[in-house]
Amino acid sequence: MALETELKLLLPPDQCELVRTHTLFSGDAACYQGRQRLLNCYYDTPQFDLRANRVALRVRHHESGYIQTLKTSGERSAGLSRRQEWEWPLESEQLDLELLDEQHWPLDERIKANLLPCFNTDFERECWLLEWTGDVHGTIEVALDQGQVMAAGQQLPICELELELKGGKEEALQEVADLLVQTISLTPSDISKAQRGYRLMGLSV
Structure with a gap:
């Protein structure tokens, strides 16, 4: 389990090239990590128990394989979120219920037995x-x-920019955002990708 701290910023598609060419990412302080396609399937029960408890459970397919992720709601304000996160590598795209135990509340046996694919990103x-x-x-x-x-x-x-803290002070996220917003149209957002999926299903977040 880890504490995920990130700042989410929305941007118009025509601003993406301004991110790629920003001087912040062309100097020695930045290392380009490449690009990859990420396919995600989110799970919930027919009664949307996970949504009710502001928990997100997904299986992600990426270039190296599959990973199962569970995230709590945590705290959100002005685009900044702090939440607990668990990740497990998988052999296939199938959800592995044996990885989810009593520490991952509210995933009790009733909920685990009723989990179904809900939406995708x-x-x-x-x-x-x-x-x-x-x-x-x-x-x-x-x-x-x-x-x-x-x-x-x-x-x-x-179409969004996520700044995730990997080490150091949380205030660094806002300092970087303040620099980027000087030349790029960025808007803080507290709405996760999972919450947008629920909105498409006609559910409030």
Whole structure:
């Protein structure tokens, strides 16, 4: 289990090239991590017990295989979120219920027995690892995501920048965002990809 701390920023598609060419990512402080397609299937019960408890459970297919992830709701404000996260590598796309035990509340046996695929996301992620040395130090993964959320025969676009703290001070996330927003149209967002999936299904978040 880890504590995930990240800042989510929405941007128009025509601003993506401004991210890729920003001087912040062309110097020695940034290391380009490449791009990959990420396919995600989110699970819930027919009664949406996970949504009710603000928990997200997904299986992700990426270039190296599969990974199962569970995230709690945590705290969210002005795009900044802090939440617990568990990740497990998988051999296939099948959800592994044996990995989910009593510490992963509210996933009791009733809920586990009724989990079903709920909605999907399909997006391309482009990443940089940034060593920020402003007023505070922070190691930050910068991820540019473009794609869509798909549910109930409908879809919503994904176009967002995620700044995830890998080490150092949390304040570094805001310092980097403050620099980027000087030349890029960025809007903080507290709505996760999972929450957008539920919205497509006609459910409030």
